Amino acid sequence: MRSPAELDRVQWHALTHAYGSAEDVPELIKALYQDDEETADEAIYELYGNIHHQGTVYSASAPAVPFLAHAVRHAPNKRAELLMLLAVLADHAPEDVDSPHWPSSSVAAVCAELCRALPELLFCLEDTEREVRRAALRVVAAVAELLPADQHAPVVAQLDGVYATDPVPAVRADAVVVLARFGREAAAVDGPLPEVRLAAAMLAVARSGPPYPADLVDVIAEDGAEPDPGDDDFPWSGTATQEEQLRRLLTEDPDAGLTVAARWIAAGDIGSRGSWLAEEIAGTWRDREPAVLDLLLAALPQQRNPRALASRLHTIGHLIEYLREPDADLRDTLYRYAAGADEETAGPALLALVRSRDPRALEQVLHRPTSQLLAAAARHFPEAADQLIPVIRGELAAGATGNEGIALVEALAPFGAAAHQALPELVVCLRTRSAAIVAARRLGAIGIATRETIDLLCEAAQSSDLALRAAAAVAHYQLTGDVEPALRTFEGLLSGAGQTHWYLSALEPLGIAAAPLLPYIEPMLGARYEWTRMAAAEALHWITGSPDHAVPVLVDLVGPTPVGVRALKALAATGQVPEELRPTLRSFAFSPLRLIHDSPLSGQDHPDEELRTLARTLLAAP
Structure with missing residues (x-):
């Protein structure tokens, strides 16, 4: 450890952090000792942003470690936060130490300093505050495989004491994880404490690899249904929380993951953990949509607030298109939510119903049109052109702009020749430069030439907006058959700098x-x-x-x-x-x-x- 009195012995001006010179680090370290809690909090925040920035450490990071270790001992009000800062500074993948670049890396220097300081930090394992004990365990875990052999025995002895006597089950579970870093299997999956059983089961499935043994899956399903309320504040290596590690493990074995997700959802889907797990599996593995949609359907009544419910409905809407014939129960449920008064949930429910190709969705869309719903309805109900095109025209005529206007114009594409009904609105889009690029493309595809349309396309082909210039030139050719203006336009576009692939992609017609x-x-x-x-x-x-x-x-x-x-x-x-x-x-x-x-x-x-x-x-x- 090094006290603030020694700060001037370090050439901080010659060191760097995320924002350049590390000259400001001494003042930040001194601020940790202030009685003003706000000042100390701000200093910790700044240190997290400069000597540790988005997972990266710098030349100033290692020299700061002994000073931070001293502050842990002498600034007890910020002990947990400082311990976690030390843990994340030393964070690394165990395989990194075999890299030829490791000895000269900034993270290796941090770890070396933390190994030297660790004996004087172990008293924190007996601190009266559970947050401090949990943070101290993360510090030990961060450098466990790097500690000198002569330090192993005393460290493991203290960890054994935490595991055996700590009054908080979550802290005991943390000790199990850290002991495993020293090659010690301290707990069985049939012990009396669910937090410890869960930690032991996670370690066991990580060792076994998929497919996971059924008894371990059963332990995870039973003991992991309710999240650790303090988990987010105490990440492990890789800055991943236990929750994130558990989800990763279960995603690697989709059958086990879906089994656990079903149990968690049946237990109330606390924190939407079962739903999130099911969604993660659908996003990682192919052909799991039917099982995942069944689980999400079961989870809908368990969602605690409209935002969580809307999130589940968004996912259902994304996955339902994978199914050739979505289940009637699922469609009926979506219809009930879509007909509800809460727009936060009715919107995504109706979108999912449209994507399920349920005929009832069309009537709902016509009564509550939005650009997104109309675009989806056009794609899934192209036979309903006579019903949808007038509504799309009305929305365009009402002044839809930006992304909404673009979506409405693009919604005309599935209707083919019938889209000519919207010719007046498309001309207005081109004239007002609202959704003009997609309007020009649609006018070209419709193939109806009027004097006004041709004049507007000629004008747009001279626009400072190069993408509009390309679209208008192509549409002009489609309507007139005169290729020379298009060739002149594209000669200029393709001979200039910039994103030429955008213009090349317009050439197909x-x-x-x-x-x-x-x-x-x-x-x-x-x-x-x-x-x-x-x-x-x-x-x-x-x-x-x-x-x-x-x-x-x-x-x-x-x-x-x-x-x-x-x-x-x-x-x-x-x-x-x-x-x-x-x-x-x-x-x-x-x-x-x-x-x-x-x-x-x-x-x-x-x-x-x-x-x-x-x-x-x-x-x-x-």
Whole structure:
């Protein structure tokens, strides 16, 4: 330990933290000793932000450790907070110590300082405050595998004492976890304390790996239903809480995870823990949607507030499209919530009902239209054009702007030729520059040329908004057949700097007419930016009809990423499936794990499902 009197012996100006020079660290450390609690709190907050910033430590971090250890002893009002700061400063993955970079790393220096200071911090394991004892256990755990051998015995002896005598079961459970870091199995899963049984079961399943033994799963289901109220304040290594570690373990074995989720939901879904676990499994593993939706349906009555209920309904709406025929009970439940008076829950319930293709949803949408609901209804009920298009027109005429206006215009796409009914509203969008880009695209697709439309498109093709310029130029060609203005527009767009792949992606309607642009496009096949290479290959195939130059570029880009899915889609359009790609396609098609994450709140299609479908389509090709 080092007292504040020694702070000037460190060349802080020569050290750095997250925001540059560490010259401010001494004053922050001195502030820890102030009687003013607000000042001390602010100092701890600042230290968390500079010598430890988003999981990173710096050259000033290790020199601060002995001073922080001294403050632990002499600033008792902030003991727990300071201990946790020391623990997170030393946080590292156990395998990191084998790295050739470890000896010279900042985190290695922090750990070395903490190992030296640890004997003088062990008194905190007997502190009267449970928060201090829990924090002290995290400090020991942070450097357990790095302690010199001669320190093991006294440290383990104190840990044994905590496990045997501490009056708080959660602290005893923490001691079990720390003892395991020293190779000691201290507790059995059939002990008298549920907190300890849970900790022992978690350690056991981590050792065994999936599939987990049924008796351990049973312990977790029984003893883990209610969260530790102080868990968030005391993360373990990796800054993960016990709750996060438990969810990760259960997600690795989906059968065990769903079993536990069902038990937790049946026990009241406290803190929505069972629901969250089920949702995590659906986001990690393929083809678990039916089981997860059954669990979420059972969990709906257990949600404690409208926000939690709305979250569950959002997830149901995201997953329900995976089902060919959603269950009648699920649809009936969604209908009841959708017809309710609480808009926070009625909105997501109705959206889920629309995505379930339930006919009752259409009437509800027509009575309570929003841009999101109308877009979903158009996608799932394209046969209802005569009912939906007038409502979409009305919303546009009422002045919908921004993302709402864009969603309304895009909602017209599933209706094909019937979308011509909205021609007046689309013209207004183009004139007022509200959702103008998507309006220009829709006008081009509808194919009805009027003098006003042509004039507006010519004007938009000169816009300072380059994306609008591209969309208007293409639409002008679609309506007039005159390609020269479009060619001039794209010559300028493709010869300039910026996101050229956006403009390349607009070229498909031009087809062979865009051939004069090939000298601009072909060099982009070797562009540094992967989206540009993908869009160039895609455009090259649209224009020439030949896959020869496009396929090698697309094959190189294929992968479980957004650009990889787009490349796969473009490859499918070529009809070419190189033999060397088939093993990759099989891994995409048959992986039990999701290869691309889906977000229930994204409002987008499921990219992992698109990846799998495209892979299967290409594998079926000759």
